[in-house]
Amino acid sequence: MALEVERKFLDVDLTGLRIRLAAQGAHCLGAHFESNTVFETPDAALFSSGRLLRLRSQEWPGKMRHVLTLKLPAQVSAGTEQCKVREEHEVEVADVSAMRHILEGLGYSPAARYEKVREPWRLNGVEVELDILPFMRGVELEGPVEAIDAVQSCLALDNMAISTKNYHQLHQEWQQRNNLPLQRSFVFDETQRRTWRCQLGLAEDGGSTLPEQR
Numbered sequence: 001m002a003l004e005v006e007r008k009f010l011d012v013d014l015t016g017l018r019i020r021l022a023a024q025g026a027h028c029l030g031a032h033f034e035s036n037t038v039f040e041t042p043d044a045a046l047f048s049s050g051r052l053l054r055l056r057s058q059e060w061p062g063k064m065r066h067v068l069t070l071k072l073p074a075q076v077s078a079g080t081e082q083c084k085v086r087e088e089h090e091v092e093v094a095d096v097s098a099m100r101h102i103l104e105g106l107g108y109s110p111a112a113r114y115e116k117v118r119e120p121w122r123l124n125g126v127e128v129e130l131d132i133l134p135f136m137r138g139v140e141l142e143g144p145v146e147a148i149d150a151v152q153s154c155l156a157l158d159n160m161a162i163s164t165k166n167y168h169q170l171h172q173e174w175q176q177r178n179n180l181p182l183q184r185s186f187v188f189d190e191t192q193r194r195t196w197r198c199q200l201g202l203a204e205d206g207g208s209t210l211p212e213q214r
Contacts, residue, residue, distance in 0.1 A: 040111035
């Protein structure tokens with residue numbers, strides 16, 4: 001069983017964090033554009049049972065990677081109270097279109113989409129993910145909880161706001177604060193997408209065009 005243990009920090013100054021990461025000798029694995037589709041059953045059985053079925057596409061200049069992920073609830077152990085803990089199973093997908101057809105043929109359908117620019121770093125056995133989303137900036141630390149604690153301290157994140165909520169929940173809270181209709185999807189608008197893709201050295205017309213899901 002593969003356990004995913006992560007701690008999420010909100011509203012972090014990413015520029016300052018990059019400086020601290022470099023000073024600690026962290027290694028940047030390369031920023032990329034990420035498109036995600038969450039699949040669900042007609043009766044929302046996955047969501048209601050705490051499961052997540054996701055098809056993710058990651059794009060770098062001259063390279064694409066597609067990954068199918070299933071996340072399941074996992075028991076929170078001592079010391080992980082400020083972490084999100086999930087059982088995670090992943091497989092790389094060679095033909096993303098064929099996988100979509102397989103999922104839909106099994107009765108799953110797209111329920112939400114989201115996009116982000118992700119910049120992963122590696123420091124002392126911890127994955128440090130710098131995330132730029134359409135509505136916020138976030139940072140995730142993923143690894144063994146003791147290593148997360150140590151990296152949190154050395155990167156001066158101890159006083160930052162921590163959340164165990166996922167980005168979908170944080171997005172809906174943001175919509176409520178801004179008196180916007182609730183939607184599960186969050187994607188960049190065309191101008192934002194073009195800007196970020198240009199900065200990453202990608203072609204302009206990336207990403208899918210599935211309709212927004214509420």
